[in-house]
Amino acid sequence: MITARRIAVSLGLAPVLAAVSLLAGDIGQEKPRVNADAALSVEFLKGVQAYVELHKKLEATLPPRPEHATPAEIEAHEQALASLIMRARAGAKRGDLLPQKIRAYLRRQIGVVLRGPDGAVIRRSVMEDNPGKVQLRCNARYPEGLPITTMPAPILAALPKLPEHVEYRFVGDRLVLLDIHSQLVMDYMTDALPL
């Protein structure tokens, strides 16, 4: 458990640990939960990192996208990368990156923020321009032209910090892991916004 905590801090999870500790009130009593959550964060980020490594490996096989690209170059690169990843993850299914225990953990983290003193304001921010009930598929493109929801700072501070080019987004009450370079939905979970 000590190892998990150290790893969590090195991955930038100190805010998560601190938040959970504060909420615990009696730190001694809640220590097992803190360490369990830190371990879940580590496990979750390990899965995400494995995806990122695959992304990088496949992207390296493509001609590099110019730093200052034309729209045609951007589109070609994005589509080629998406195809490679989709093929490599052909068997990917919902829950691969977000298994049940990770989903429960993320739900808890979001719930703590939404039940906090600024919860109503934060929820309003999330629901504004939320595209709602749109069909999503794991390992498929994020629907073209669909607006993205805002991710308020307190929610992002409470969730494990993702590697570069991977983002959390809400679609309806679903929390999506989005690869912003390939526009692929890496995975998603339902009921991420507790009532």
Place this chain on the structure above:
Amino acid sequence: MLIPRRPGLSLVVCVAAVACLSGAAGVSQAPAASQAAASAQAALPLTLPNKEDALKFGVMGDFGTGKREQYDLGEQMGRVHSQFPFQLMITVGDNLYGGQRPVDFVKKFEAPYKSLLSAGVKFYASLGNHDSRQQSAYALFNMDGRTYYTFKAPKQDVRFFALESSYLDPTQLQWLERELQNSREDWKIPYFHHPLYSSGDRHGSDLSKRKALEPLFLKYGVSVVFAGHDHVYERVMPQQGITHFVVGSSGQLRKGNIDKGTGFTAYANATEQAFLVAEISGDQLFFNAVSKSGKVIDAGVVERRKSQ
């Protein structure tokens, strides 16, 4: 200090500026691409000093529709540029609505602003909730692949901070604080999509983002902030010394969508598309908001707030 001017009101500073600019307009060197538009109509009634050594820039937001109104305002931008040669244009997001294919970049950006692009105006984009994050790689948006970034203006002591307001994660907030702290420029100008203050009836002020960003702006001597999202033009009365603009009607427009009860509107317009041009000279930022029909709908000057 803010000196407001609205059509119909007279003000010494602005009257003098109009006279100055009117005189200059007849001899200005209009870029070839906007020459026809410029000569087709009389000079615009801009009220900016138009000093040679000033930083001149434009602000536009929520524009990428590809519809007639966007093109009409783009034409006005060309006319303004022929009189008031601004060097750069910052965008406060929603650069492309709907499709983000190559054809969309042409229809919703390159074609409507052809005269500005031909004249060498550099665009520095920020992203809105309708924008693909991949726009950050688009050469003409000058984002260098980053969804948030900072750059020093080519003239005067000014630094801009383009933020990704839909994703204010700890990494971005820490970056912003570090950059604001390290910035030695007199003017630190953040711009982004979601407004901290807005009387737009559709969205209004984003209180969650205000809580995250405003303390940093106050701490590090920001004087002026530009945002969009609500499809109106609004200048907000200074809030703790900071003047906030909503420039969200440069393509999209929600007619009449102003909540008159917020109590912080200095001036608002939701009757036609608009954009803003500004000029920084020393401790003053002069601004004109120009509408699709070529009217100056709002004008004034913001004095730089000195750091505490």
